[in-house]
Amino acid sequence: MTEIWQGLVRAIELIVTLDAEVIEITWRSLTISVIATVLASVLCLPLGALVHFRRFRGKRLLISLVQTLYSVPTVVIGLLVFILLSRSGPLGGLNLLFTPAAMVVGQVVLIIPILLGLTISALSSVDRTIADTARSLGASGPQTAVLVLTEARFAVTAAVIMAFGRAISEVGIAIMVGGNIRGFTRVLTTAISLETSRGDVELSMALGLILLLIALAVNLTLNRIQR
Amino acid sequence: MPLIETNDLCQRYDGRHILRNINLSIEAGEVLALIGPTGAGKTTLLRLLALLDTPTSGAIFFDGANVAGSPRFRLEMRRRMAFVLQKPMAFNASVYDNVASGLRWRGLGRAEVRDQVERVLEMIGLSADRNRNARTLSGGEMQRVAIARAIALDPEVLLLDEPTANLDPVSARRTEELLAAVIRQRSATVILSTHDLAQGQRLADRIGVLINGEIPQIGTSRDIFVSPGSREVAEFVGVENILDGTVLSSAEDVVTVDIGGGLIEAVSDVAVGQRVSVCVRPENVTLALSRLSSSARNSFTGKVTWLSSAGPLARVHVDCGFPLVALVTRRSAADLDLHIGRQVYVTFKASATHVIRTERDS
Amino acid sequence: MALKHIRKGRTLLAGILLIIVLASTVLTGCGAETPVLEPKARLKLATTTSLYDTGLWGHLETLFEKKYGVELDILYAGTGKALELGRRGDVDVLAVHDLPSEERFIADGYGVKRVPFAYNYFIIVGPSADPAGIKGLSPEAAFIKVKETSGAFVSRGDDSGTHAKEKAIWKAAGLDYEMVRQSGQWYIEAGSGMGPTLMMASEKRAYTLTDIGTFLAYKGKLDLVPLVDKGETLLNVYAAIAVNPEKVKGVNYDMANNLIGFLTSTGIQKLIGDYGVKEYGTPLFSAYSDEVEQ
Numbered sequence: 001m002t003e004i005w006q007g008l009v010r011a012i013e014l015i016v017t018l019d020a021e022v023i024e025i026t027w028r029s030l031t032i033s034v035i036a037t038v039l040a041s042v043l044c045l046p047l048g049a050l051v052h053f054r055r056f057r058g059k060r061l062l063i064s065l066v067q068t069l070y071s072v073p074t075v076v077i078g079l080l081v082f083i084l085l086s087r088s089g090p091l092g093g094l095n096l097l098f099t100p101a102a103m104v105v106g107q108v109v110l111i112i113p114i115l116l117g118l119t120i121s122a123l124s125s126v127d128r129t130i131a132d133t134a135r136s137l138g139a140s141g142p143q144t145a146v147l148v149l150t151e152a153r154f155a156v157t158a159a160v161i162m163a164f165g166r167a168i169s170e171v172g173i174a175i176m177v178g179g180n181i182r183g184f185t186r187v188l189t190t191a192i193s194l195e196t197s198r199g200d201v202e203l204s205m206a207l208g209l210i211l212l213l214i215a216l217a218v219n220l221t222l223n224r225i226q227r
Numbered sequence: 228m229p230l231i232e233t234n235d236l237c238q239r240y241d242g243r244h245i246l247r248n249i250n251l252s253i254e255a256g257e258v259l260a261l262i263g264p265t266g267a268g269k270t271t272l273l274r275l276l277a278l279l280d281t282p283t284s285g286a287i288f289f290d291g292a293n294v295a296g297s298p299r300f301r302l303e304m305r306r307r308m309a310f311v312l313q314k315p316m317a318f319n320a321s322v323y324d325n326v327a328s329g330l331r332w333r334g335l336g337r338a339e340v341r342d343q344v345e346r347v348l349e350m351i352g353l354s355a356d357r358n359r360n361a362r363t364l365s366g367g368e369m370q371r372v373a374i375a376r377a378i379a380l381d382p383e384v385l386l387l388d389e390p391t392a393n394l395d396p397v398s399a400r401r402t403e404e405l406l407a408a409v410i411r412q413r414s415a416t417v418i419l420s421t422h423d424l425a426q427g428q429r430l431a432d433r434i435g436v437l438i439n440g441e442i443p444q445i446g447t448s449r450d451i452f453v454s455p456g457s458r459e460v461a462e463f464v465g466v467e468n469i470l471d472g473t474v475l476s477s478a479e480d481v482v483t484v485d486i487g488g489g490l491i492e493a494v495s496d497v498a499v500g501q502r503v504s505v506c507v508r509p510e511n512v513t514l515a516l517s518r519l520s521s522s523a524r525n526s527f528t529g530k531v532t533w534l535s536s537a538g539p540l541a542r543v544h545v546d547c548g549f550p551l552v553a554l555v556t557r558r559s560a561a562d563l564d565l566h567i568g569r570q571v572y573v574t575f576k577a578s579a580t581h582v583i584r585t586e587r588d589s
Numbered sequence: 590m591a592l593k594h595i596r597k598g599r600t601l602l603a604g605i606l607l608i609i610v611l612a613s614t615v616l617t618g619c620g621a622e623t624p625v626l627e628p629k630a631r632l633k634l635a636t637t638t639s640l641y642d643t644g645l646w647g648h649l650e651t652l653f654e655k656k657y658g659v660e661l662d663i664l665y666a667g668t669g670k671a672l673e674l675g676r677r678g679d680v681d682v683l684a685v686h687d688l689p690s691e692e693r694f695i696a697d698g699y700g701v702k703r704v705p706f707a708y709n710y711f712i713i714v715g716p717s718a719d720p721a722g723i724k725g726l727s728p729e730a731a732f733i734k735v736k737e738t739s740g741a742f743v744s745r746g747d748d749s750g751t752h753a754k755e756k757a758i759w760k761a762a763g764l765d766y767e768m769v770r771q772s773g774q775w776y777i778e779a780g781s782g783m784g785p786t787l788m789m790a791s792e793k794r795a796y797t798l799t800d801i802g803t804f805l806a807y808k809g810k811l812d813l814v815p816l817v818d819k820g821e822t823l824l825n826v827y828a829a830i831a832v833n834p835e836k837v838k839g840v841n842y843d844m845a846n847n848l849i850g851f852l853t854s855t856g857i858q859k860l861i862g863d864y865g866v867k868e869y870g871t872p873l874f875s876a877y878s879d880e881v882e883q
Binding site for chain 3: 086097185
Binding site: 127129130132133134135136137138139140141143147150151 | 274277279298302305306308309310311312314316318319320328329332333373376377380386
C-alpha cells in the first residue's frame with residue numbers, strides 16, 4: 001500500500017515539476033496520434049462519403065467488414081506493418097521501421113476501420129433530402145459530400161475523437177513497429193509497459209496518470225459533442 | 228424551339244410503372260402546373276426534369292440538348308435550374324448561408340453572393356433573420372427560405388414540388404403570393420406541381436394533368452376545366468356529374484345520348500353509336516319549382532335526395548332517373564324551400580355539357 | 590464560372606497537401622534535434638536486454654551520439670530476436686551474448702565479424718531461504734537440485750543469450766531441455782527481458798539465471814540473493830557484430846563500424862570496466878581483453 005502511495009506522490013511530482021522525460025514522452029505520444037488521426041481523417045472522410053453516396057455491389061458486405069475490423073487486435077496490425085516495413089519486406093526501401101513514421105502508419109491502419117465505419121454511419125444519419133436539396137441547387141458530387149459531412153459534423157467529430165482515443169491508447173503497434181526507442185519512438189503506452197516490467201513504477205504511474213487525463217479529456221469532449 | 232422537351236419518358240421502380248410515355252414540351256418563360264392526385268407521379272417527373280434521377284427509358288432535352296450526358300454535363304445543365312423539393316429541408320446553418328449555398332457552389336465571389344442574398348432575403352421578408360439558424364424557422368418561413376435559395380440563383384427553370392402542401396392556410400397564402408410575385412417579376416420558366424386545382428389555375432399558363440403516371444391532357448386551365456379530355460380528368464378537375472351513355476342520334480352538332488335513366492342533349496359532333504361520358508358542371512344546373520320555359524334543351528323532374536353546404540353555396544343532390552348534383556346559392560336554396568324529398572325541376576343547356584368519348588368501348 | 594470552380598478544387602487539393610506537408614514536418618521535426626526521415630543520420634542497434642537493463646547503454650548512447658553526430662536508436666531485444674532483426678536488415682549493428690548463435694550468424698554471411706567488448710558472469714539467484722539448498726553448488730548440480738525439489742525456476746524463455754546459456758547448462762547437466770521445459774509447473778517461462786524476469790522471480794520466490802550486471806542494477810528492487818556464482822559455464826561475453834552490407838542491403842555499415850570501434854576504444858573500455866562502481870559499489874562488467882577467451 002505504501003508503495004502505491006509513494007509511487008503516486010512521486011508520479012504527481014514528476015508531472016507537476018514538468019519532468020523533461022515525462023513531457024517529452026507525452027508530447028511525442030500526442031504528436032504521433034494526432035498526425036495519425038489527421039491522416040486517417042483526410043483519407044476516411046472522403047472515402048466514407050464515396051462509399052455512402054455510391055451505389056455498388058457488395059456495399060453492405062464492405063460496411064459490415066469494416067465494422068468487424070473495429071476490434072482488430074493491435075498486435076495483428078503491428079505484425080502486419082512490421083512485415084511490410086521491415087527492410088526485407090515489400091516496403092523495406094522506405095527505411096521506416098522503428099521510426100515514429102512507422103507508428104503513424106500503424107495507427108492509421110488501426111483507426112481506418114473505426115473512422116470509416118463511423119463516418120459512413122454519421123453520413124447515413126443525415127436525411128437523404130439534404131443531399132437531394134444540395135444537388136437540386138447545383139452542388140457537384142464533392143460539394144454535396146462536403147455539405148452532408150458538414151451536416152453530420154458532430155457525429156463526424158465524435159468519430160475522429162474516438163479514433164484518436166484508440167490510437168493514443170494502443171500499445172501493440174507502438175512497441176512492435178516503433179521499438180520503444182528512448183528519445184525517439186518511446187510513447188506513453190510503451191513506456192508504461194516497459195517501465196513497469198523493469199520496476200520503475202513511479203514513472204509508469206506518472207505516464208499512466210497522463211494517459212488517463214488524456215482519455216478523460218477525450219471522453220469529456222465526446223460527451224459535450226454528443227449532448 | 229421549346230426550352231424543355233421530353234420524349235416518351237418512362238420511370239419504373241421496383242418493377243412498378245411510375246411514369247409512362249411522358250411527352251412534354253415547355254416553352255421558355257412559360258408557367259406550367261402539373262396537377263394530379265397524390266401518388267400520380269408528380270414528384271417523380273419533377274425529379275427527372277431537375278436531373279436528380281435518370282429515367283428508365285426516354286429522353287429529356289434541355290435547350291435542345293439531350294441531358295443524358297456525362298455527370299459533368301448534367302451538373303452544368305442542373306446549374307441552369309433550381310428545384311424546390313416538397314419537404315423543405317434547412318441546412319444546419321444560418322438563413323444567410325442557406326440562401327447563399329447555391330451561389331457559393333457556383334463559385335461566385337463574396338460580394339456577388341452578398342448582394343444577391345440580401346436582395347432575396349428582402350424579397351421574402353426575412354432580412355432580419357439572416358443570422359438565425361434555419362433549423363429554428365417555422366414551416367412557412369422555411370418554405371420561403373427554400374424558395375429564396377432557389378430564386379437567388381436566377382435559374383432559367385424553376386421547379387417547385389407542392390410548394391404549399393405542408394403549410395397552414397395563412398403560410399400557404401403567403402407562399403403563393405411570393406410565388407406569384409416571382410413569376411411576375413422574372414422571366415423564368417416555372418414548372419410546379421400541386422394537387423390544388425385552384426392554385427394551378429391561379430399561377431399557371433398551362434396545366435398538365437398527371438394521373439397514374441400518364442398525362443392524359445395538357446392545356447390552358449379553361450381547356451382542362453371546361454373540356455376535360457377523359458373521364459379521369461373530368462373526375463379529377465371536379466366535374467361532379469359524369470353520365471355514361473351511348474349516342475342515339477346526331478343533328479346539327481347536337482347529339483342525343485341515352486344514359487340509361489333518360490336522354491340528354493349535348494353539343495358535340497361524335498358519331499352515332501359512340502360510347503360517351505357527358506359532363507355537366509353542377510354550377511350549370513338550374514333548379515326551379517315549376518317547369519320553366521327556357522331555351523335549355525335538357526329538362527327533368529326529380530326529387531332532392533341530399534343537401535349539403537359548400538361555403539356560400541348549397542350542393543343539392545337530385546334523383547331524376549339518374550343522379551345529378553346542382554350548385555345553387557344558399558339564398559335560392561332557401562327561396563326554393565329545398566329539403567329532402569322535395570320535387571324540383573332540373574334544367575341545363577345542351578351547350579353547358581361536355582361530351583368525352585370513352586374510347587375503350589368504341 | 591467554370592474557372593472559378595476549378596480554382597476551388599485546387600484550393601481544396603492544396604489544403605490537403607498542406608496538411609500532409611505539415612504532418613511530415615512535425616514528424617521529422619518532433620524537436621529539430623531528432624530528424625526522422627534521414628536514414629543516414631541514424632544508427633539502429635539491437636541490444637541484449639541485460640546490457641540495456643543495467644543502464645550501460647543509456648550511458649554510452651550520449652557519448653557516441655556526441656562523438657559521431659548521429660542518432661543511436663537502441664532496440665531492446667533478446668539475443669535471438671536481435672539476430673533476427675539483423676537478418677531482416679531492420680538494424681545495423683548488434684550487441685549480443687550467445688557465442689554459438691553469433692557464430693552461426695556470421696557463418697551464414699549476415700554478420701561481418703564478431704567483436705567482443707565486455708564480459709561478466711552469470712549467476713544463479715534465488716530467495717535467501719534457498720528452499721532447494723543449492724548454495725555453493727556447481728551450476729549443473731544446482732539446476733538438477735532445483736528440478737528435483739520442484740523449486741520454482743523462472744526462465745527467460747525468449748531465445749536470448751541468457752536463455753541460450755540456461756539451455757547449455759541443462760545440457761551440461763545431462764538433461765534434455767525439452768523434457769525439462771515440459772516437466773511441470775515449477776518451470777516458468779517469462780518470455781521477457783532480464784529485468785522483468787528478475788522482477789518475476791522475486792515476486793514468485795523463484796530461482797533464475799541472470800547476468801550479474803542486471804542483477805546488481807536491480808538488486809534494490811529484488812528479494813533475491815546470489816546462490817551460485819562459480820563455474821566455467823557461467824562466463825558471459827558480450828560481442829558487437831555489424832550486419833554485413835553485402836548480404837543485407839541498406840544497412841549503415843560504416844556507422845556500425847564506428848560504434849564497434851567506439852566500444853573497443855581504450856577510453857570506453859575503461860568506462861565499461863568502471864561502470865556501476867559509483868551506483869552499486871562494484872563494477873557490473875569487465876572490460877574485454879584477449880586472454881578471457883583462452
